[in-house]
Amino acid sequence: MKYPQIDQSLFILNRKNYTKQLKNNSLAIFNAADEFPRSGDQNFIFKQNPDLFYLSGIDQEQTILLLYPNCPNPLYREVLFLRQTNDYIKVWEGYKYTKEQARAASGIENIYWLEDFDNVLHSIVHYADHIYLNTNENDRYSHSVPYRDVRFIEQMRSKYPLHHYERSAPIMRGLRAVKSELEIELTRKACAITRDAFVRVLKFTKPGVKEYEIEAEIIHEFIRQGGTGHAYTPIIASGHNANILHYNDNNQECKDGDVILFDFGAEYANYNADMSRSIPVNGKFTPRQKEVYNAVLHVMKEATKLIVANTVWNTYHEQVGEIMSEQLINLGLISTTEVKNQNPNYPAYKKYFMHGTSHHLGIDVHDFAGRYTPFAEGNILTVEPGIYIPEEGLGIRLENNILINGSGNIDLMADIPVEADEIESIMNS
Numbered sequence: 001m002k003y004p005q006i007d008q009s010l011f012i013l014n015r016k017n018y019t020k021q022l023k024n025n026s027l028a029i030f031n032a033a034d035e036f037p038r039s040g041d042q043n044f045i046f047k048q049n050p051d052l053f054y055l056s057g058i059d060q061e062q063t064i065l066l067l068y069p070n071c072p073n074p075l076y077r078e079v080l081f082l083r084q085t086n087d088y089i090k091v092w093e094g095y096k097y098t099k100e101q102a103r104a105a106s107g108i109e110n111i112y113w114l115e116d117f118d119n120v121l122h123s124i125v126h127y128a129d130h131i132y133l134n135t136n137e138n139d140r141y142s143h144s145v146p147y148r149d150v151r152f153i154e155q156m157r158s159k160y161p162l163h164h165y166e167r168s169a170p171i172m173r174g175l176r177a178v179k180s181e182l183e184i185e186l187t188r189k190a191c192a193i194t195r196d197a198f199v200r201v202l203k204f205t206k207p208g209v210k211e212y213e214i215e216a217e218i219i220h221e222f223i224r225q226g227g228t229g230h231a232y233t234p235i236i237a238s239g240h241n242a243n244i245l246h247y248n249d250n251n252q253e254c255k256d257g258d259v260i261l262f263d264f265g266a267e268y269a270n271y272n273a274d275m276s277r278s279i280p281v282n283g284k285f286t287p288r289q290k291e292v293y294n295a296v297l298h299v300m301k302e303a304t305k306l307i308v309a310n311t312v313w314n315t316y317h318e319q320v321g322e323i324m325s326e327q328l329i330n331l332g333l334i335s336t337t338e339v340k341n342q343n344p345n346y347p348a349y350k351k352y353f354m355h356g357t358s359h360h361l362g363i364d365v366h367d368f369a370g371r372y373t374p375f376a377e378g379n380i381l382t383v384e385p386g387i388y389i390p391e392e393g394l395g396i397r398l399e400n401n402i403l404i405n406g407s408g409n410i411d412l413m414a415d416i417p418v419e420a421d422e423i424e425s426i427m428n429s
Contacts, residue, residue: 008107028132050363074394132314137169178378197221209257231272234264242395276399283427
């Protein structure tokens with residue numbers, strides 16, 4: 001791992017909060033994520049199941065966590081099962097957790113090798129009334145392949161058909177949305193690395209540079225500072241490319257007079273930053289570019305004020321839509337008549353701002369949280385308005401990460417340059 005070991009108290013507290021919400025005499029099981037083949041002799045880089053990491057701190061494939069608070073055998077109330085290393089694995093793959101290291105990372109005393117899982121489970125499962133199993137219930141994404149959790153559910157139902165099966169996801173949805181102090185600090189670190197990468201890019205960018213050269217500067221800074229890498233595939237979209245919301249070819253030349261839209265963030269210790277910025281390739285916005293830029297910045301600042309506890313998701317987005325409509329009218333992109341006669345299901349502003357303003361942020365970039373649950377203290381959300389004008393070859397998006405606290409909110413990216421004049425100043429220094 002590139003990051004220092006996280007204080008195990010985070011995972012001990014997370015398990016305590018989770019097991020509090022189980023039905024009486026329940027057993028819960030969490031599996032590591034699948035390893036996905038990339039070619040005939042290698043896998044894609046492993047990315048841990050966020051729920052397993054949240055509860056254990058173990059960042060390794062082929063891991064199982066078993067929680068059974070009421071187990072009649074105290075040895076099996078918290079158990080972690082690990083892939084046992086051997087001489088072959090040591091030579092070809094390197095580091096794997098020892099039992100002592102896993103104990104130190106997770107705070108779980110009872111560590112077994114993976115080969116013991118079936119026997120341990122079978123010795124206790126008949127004493128449990130309920131079995132909690134995990135699946136990905138993030139409503140922003142749906143798997144089209146039978147991943148490990150789904151396969152495991154089928155195995156369990158086949159072997160133990162008469163137990164009462166429960167879903168862990170509703171519990172995790174509530175827990176993961178509210179960040180602890182340790183989680184906030186890890187997110188701050190990811191934001192700080194992202195800031196330094198952006199400042200590096202401001203000093204590097206000039207007409208003629210390729211989008212992928214900028215991407216290389218970003219990953220250089222991420223890795224140099226101990227980040228795992230990109231939190232998501234970075235967007236380096238110059239000129240017309242900025243009007244493609246998920247553009248990531250990053251293979252074009254950045255031309256004099258164009259604006260580049262960036263959307264990137266560092267991953268650090270499995271926690272993520274998510275930042276968007278837009279900068280002039282030559283270091284100087286045109287009057288029209290700056291006009292659009294400042295309109296987006298105004299919406300971002302006003303939307304940030306609305307990110308407070310008890311805000312309701314749909315109401316928030318409606319309010320942001322009204323703010324955006326005013327700016328688009330001022331820019332001459334839509335008219336007051338269009339707004340007055342708009343279809344409520346597809347407001348006029350959607351022609352130039354077609355995506356949502358915010359999402360939760362955490363171990364997943366689009367983190368697990370309730371779409372219909374009011375915002376709460378401890379939530380971290382993005383604020384990312386944009387204006388996209390294909391006919392002008394211009395797209396502007398700005399995005400910061402906002403923590404809700406007791407007194408309102410804290411911008412975790414407040415120290416990342418965002419004012420147009422500051423960006424120009426750094427680029428021309």
